[in-house]
Ligand SMILES: Nc1nc2c(ncn2[C@@H]2O[C@H](COP(=O)(O)OP(=O)(O)OP(=O)(O)O)[C@@H](O)[C@H]2O)c(=O)[nH]1
Ligand SMILES: Nc1nc2c(ncn2[C@@H]2O[C@H](COP(=O)(O)OP(=O)(O)OP(=O)(O)O)[C@@H](O)[C@H]2O)c(=O)[nH]1
Ligand SMILES: [Mg+2]
């Protein structure tokens with residue numbers, strides 16, 4: 001499961017240090033090194049890790065610590081703060097309102113899990129009393145509309161798409177207009193996978209966005225993504241200014257550090273995580289409880305309020 | 307890459323201390339290229355082994371010496387020991403029985419798309435290909451292949467190439483049975499090649515991974531190719547290992563297809579991670595979403611991308 005091993009290792013490194021009888025600079029450096037290795041192995045962006053290393057060193061500044069300072073507490077708090085900083089952008093995600101149409105557009109790299117997740121999300125809102133529907137604006141991938149149709153049918157969510165129209169902008173516009181007229185409250189627009197290296201695909205995304213004017217754009221990210229996460233997510237942010245991230249495939253074995261680096265690179269919150277291939281495999285996400293759980297908080301729990 | 311020893315030039319006998327700093331820089335360089343840490347550490351260790359006690363050439367800095375050694379190490383790890391010539395192997399059984407290739411991998415990496423690209427490649431070589439829709443789970447998986455088959459048929463009709471058909475039995479059925487039946491059908495109908503698509507599965511999902519063993523027994527594929535995507539990070543190592551081990555005693559993967567290489571720029575470290583994990587060679591690179599976006603591995607250009615600063 002995402003970040004579990006990472007949490008265990010970081011936690012072990014911190015408590016090894018704070019438990020050791022002679023807490024000297026060498027031991028401290030060892031802990032920082034171990035934490036950084038764990039982060040790198042979890043696919044956290046290499047530059048971010050270097051920044052975090054510096055930040056921990058500066059805040060704790062081992063040499064200059066006055067004798068009275070509670071070193072252990074300071075070290076624990078610093079590590080915790082730095083990790084929360086990674087996953088907590090302090091930005092409030094959009095909250096849909098009942099009684100009006102809220103348009104949500106999905107964007108992301110190829111195969112990230114957009115189509116699967118948009119049905120999960122529609123179902124999630126439907127289960128909470130919203131009138132939810134789906135629009136398939138992926139006219140490129142073979143079988144994309146069939147995929148959405150079959151998922152939507154299983155979840156009993158109304159959908160719109162076309163087997164003949166090849167312009168995704170036209171399908172998106174038509175679908176959203178139709179559902180707005182029918183007073184749907186959650187209208188989720190699924191789009192094709194794309195990547196920053198193909199300008200045409202990015203232009204198309206912007207055009208769809210202009211056509212449907214979403215209240216929220218969500219970037220869907222595969223939890224196993226590596227070092228490319230930062231550049232790709234930055235590019236999507238610049239072009240589509242997404243306001244939330246969903247991390248998928250967290251039931252896999254990857255540690256999820258790449259996707260978390262995207263949070264740090266774009267200052268955008270994770271709102272949900274995908275935990276499997278089935279319709280109900282979707283969970284809410286909140287950063288602080290997540291990091292607390294990650295670090296198996298125990299004696300760190302007291303530090304969460306600050 | 308750590309320029310600390312840039313000035314140490316010529317005829318120096320290298321010690322571990324000389325190498326350490328620059329090798330740290332080299333390791334970080336590889337990590338930034340999305341090479342899994344495990345593989346990066348191994349490569350740096352092997353470079354260290356090669357260089358300790360060696361004299362740098364005249365006018366050669368430690369840094370340049372390390373670069374040279376790393377290029378050699380990368381070339382060595384990426385170069386297959388026994389190169390695979392797919393077309394020749396197919397040729398060898400043509401007319402006797404269909405040659406069977408199956409494609410496996412985790413969810414969404416590009417299995418069905420790259421299967422279609424391989425099909426296109428085979429069609430251009432005038433083979434008769436049967437695609438077997440072995441993903442009976444994911445919504446739209448069968449229709450996806452139906453569209454690809456139709457597209458490929460149109461393309462090949464225009465180009466006077468081979469022939470392609472789809473073998474499908476809808477959703478919910480046992481994939482191994484469908485695969486076996488497809489091969490039988492292909493033999494009866496005189497197809498040259500069967501390409502079997504499979505459902506994506508997490509490599510840490512015991513149940514789905516163990517069903518691959520039965521799949522291999524029933525379909526008896528000549529080649530089992532695993533698709534891994536260039537976007538994936540450290541997980542590439544475990545993905546490769548677990549799929550390699552999934553087919554039971556005496557049966558391993560035959561090759562990798564590394565997809566989505568066009569989405570990572572020069573961060574092509576996944577190739578190294580997967581080969582490092584298993585010693586299985588990379589057969590093809592996926593370089594886009596169109597049928598012609600399939601390349602064979604050119605070690606030199608991958609090494610160049612990895613060493614580029
Ligand atoms: N294990 C697991 N698989 C998932 C999850 N979310 C999606 N998938 C699988 O990932 C694969 C790709 O999902 P899609 O929804 O087709 O991805 P996409 O982003 O729409 O792909 P494109 O439209 O081609 O860009 C499918 O096999 C899904 O079943 C998840 O949370 N866990
Ligand atoms: N840019 C790029 N996209 C690719 C490449 N190969 C596949 N894709 C895209 O990746 C997405 C997923 O491809 P699929 O072939 O459906 O992946 P899959 O592994 O069969 O997915 P599941 O069957 O759901 O597990 C599609 O949008 C493809 O167009 C590639 O080499 N480059
Ligand atoms: Mg999709």
Ligand SMILES: [Mg+2]
Nearest residue numbers: 417418441447
């Ligand atoms: Mg597939």
